[in-house]
Amino acid sequence: MQIAIYTIIIASLMSVKPIVTESKNDTTTRPKIDRSYYQMPTFINVCDISDRRSKLHCYCDSNKPKLAxxxxxWIFSSGITKDDPIWPSFISQPEIERLTFNVRIEDALTFIPAKAIVRLDKLKYISIQLATIKRIPPYAFTNSSTIRQIILKSNKISTLEKHSFSQLMMLSNLSLxxxxxxxxxxxxxxxxPNLHILHLSNNNLSLLHEGCFKHLNNLIELRLDTNYISVITKEMLEGLENLSKLNLKNNKLTMVGNLAFSELWGLKELMLDNNAIEYISERAFGGLIQLRKLTLSGNKLTSFYEDVLADIRSLIVLDLRDNLLTTISYETIRPVVENDKALSSVVYLDGNPLSCDCRLAWIYALRNETKDSTLKNALEKVTCLTENNDIDRNLNDQIGEQGENPNLVSHTSYEYYDKKMERTEFEMDDEINITDETQDMPIKLLDIPVEELSCPKELMKSIQDSYGHPIQNEIRLKAFSGIHTKFTLSNVGTAPRFNPSLEHSKPGYFTWSFSVGNDA
Structure with a gap:
């Protein structure tokens, strides 16, 4: 028995690893510690990284721990992973409120650094730019209860998965x-519940699934401009009853259907500029009882019907610049300029190929009567196109006398689509001299004397059809221009001529005279 005990003791002594050695240069014995048995500190101060080889460097308003x-x-090199120890080290600065990541090399950051975010209980603002984050996974921001603003611009994001942005109770501003x-x-x-602003500008959006915004009941501003959206329906906009501003500029819309925006009961600004809209349904803007601003510039509208704005009672800004309108009636824009609640209102019409005829005479009256400088300036910029008539000859006379007519606007300012331009190079060479002489030039409408505005034959014919062969008589009717006007038809002269006397019986009224011959 004793032999067995001695054997065990001897074996134990032989297995002990010596930790004290004698220095060859010093007779004093010093303990040598094996550091492999000790764990290094887990966290470093992310605001005080001195290693130049580090893939990430942070600049803080304070380098002291727990004060930034x-x-x-800034991320300067690739290879940083989700499990890199740098992410948990952000707990060294638990007071962070604003955190930004800027990527200097492609593919250096390919994910949302959730392990850094989850430890920051006071984080309110986070921005990541120029990364390569192709997808946003569910709950990417770890259900943070403090984040108020997320900016993810220019990160090559292509896919948003279900619940990518979810349970962020304080989030108010999201930019993608x-x-x-x-x-x-x-x-x-x-x-x-607190998301008020959502920006999705300059993406490749072409498909909005029905109900994609249905949980955003408190959203106030939505930007979808510069995308490829070709269709908008009320089902796509479900849930946005408190939306105030919708930007759909620079998309591929070709028409606006009935009640397309009827879910947006609180909408005040609707921007549809620079699409390819050719047609607007009669009730396209039905339900928008609070709409104040409607912009449709840079589209392909050839007409704008009187009833399109009938349901809009609060509209004060209407922008129809740079379309293909050849005329527009006063009745169409009446809801804007006669808005009782508006302190000032404005209608923009310049840049359209309007015809210089009596259907635009209401612009003269409105320009003279309005006291609002913005509306007055907008009307003064309206241009029109003339045919080869007396107006052209009068203008040519002015050019001959003065050398240059300031009333003419260079046709290069407008790029109207014209099928006549689709000719071969040889045909263009043959016709170039004729084109130079006969091409219509835009002219400022108000620079043409109102009495020189001719009336189109279809208007004259409609008067004759309604009242028989014209005789010396006064007929009160609602003209194409939409302003209630007083016409005098007399069987004198040989050609239709518009001769307004500009006598005001009350605002918006004129006494106009037409001389109509038998061959009119």
């Missing part, structure tokens, strides 16, 4: 501009 509130981080997002599915935005 604003941190601006300048990415590659091509569609918005349902439930991407979920339980975001």
């Amino acid at each position: 509130t604003k941190v601006d981080c 501009d300048d990415n590659h997002i091509c569609e918005l599915k349902r439930d991407v935005f979920f339980n975001l």
Whole structure:
């Protein structure tokens, strides 16, 4: 028995690893510690990274631990992973409120650094730019209860998954501009009760799924400009009853259907500029009882019907610049300029190929009567196109006398589509001299004396059809211009001529005379 005990003791002594050695140069014995048995500190101060080889460097408003509130981080090299120890180290600065990540090399950051965000209980603002984050996974921001603003511009994001932005109770501003997002599915935005601003400008959006915004009941501003959206329906905009501003500029819309925006009961600004809209349904803007601003410049509208704005009672700004309108009636724009609640209102019409005829005479009256300088300036910029008539000859006479007519506007300012331009190079060479002489030039409408405005034959014919062969008589009717006018038809002369006396019986009224011959 004793032999067995001695054997065990001897074996134990032989297995002990010596930790004390004698220095060859010093007779004093010193303990040598094996550091492999000790764990290094887990966290470093992210605001005080001195290693030049580090893939991430942060610049802070304070380098002392637990004092920084604003941190601006730069990623200079690729290879940083989700499990890199740098992410948990952000707990070294638990007071961070504003955090930005700027990427200097492609593919250096390919994910949302959730392990850094989850430890920051006071974070309010986070921005990531120029990364390569192709998809936003569910709950990417770890259900943070403090984040108020997320900026994810220019990160090549193409896919937003279900609940990508979810349970962010304080989030009020989300920007996803300048990415590659091509569609918005349902439930991407979920339980975001305080989200007020959502920007999706300059993406590849072509498909909005029905109900994709249905959880955003408190959204105030939505930007969808510079995308490829070709269709808008009320089902796509479901849930946006408190939306105040909708920007759909620079898309591919070709028409606006009935009640397309009827879900947007609180909408005040609607921007549809620079699409390819050719047709607007009669009730396209039905339900927009609070709309104040409607912009449709840069489209392909050839007509704008009187009843299109009938349901809009609060409109004060209407922009129809740079379309293909050849005429527009006063009745069409009446809801804007006669808005009782408006202190000032304005209608923009310049840049259209309007015909210089009596149907635009209401512009003279409105320009003279309005006291609003903005509206007056807008009307003074309206131009029109003449035919080869007396107006052209009078203007040519002015050019001959003065050398240059300031009333003419260079046709290069307008790019109207004309099928006549689709000719071969040889045909253009043959016709170039004729074109130079006969091409219509835009002229400022108000620079033409109102009495020289001719009336189109279809208007004259409609008067004859309604009242028989014209005789010396006064007929009160509602003309094409929409302003209630007083016409005098007399069987004198040989050609239709418009001769307004500009006598005001009350605002918006004129006494106009037509001389109509038998061959009119």
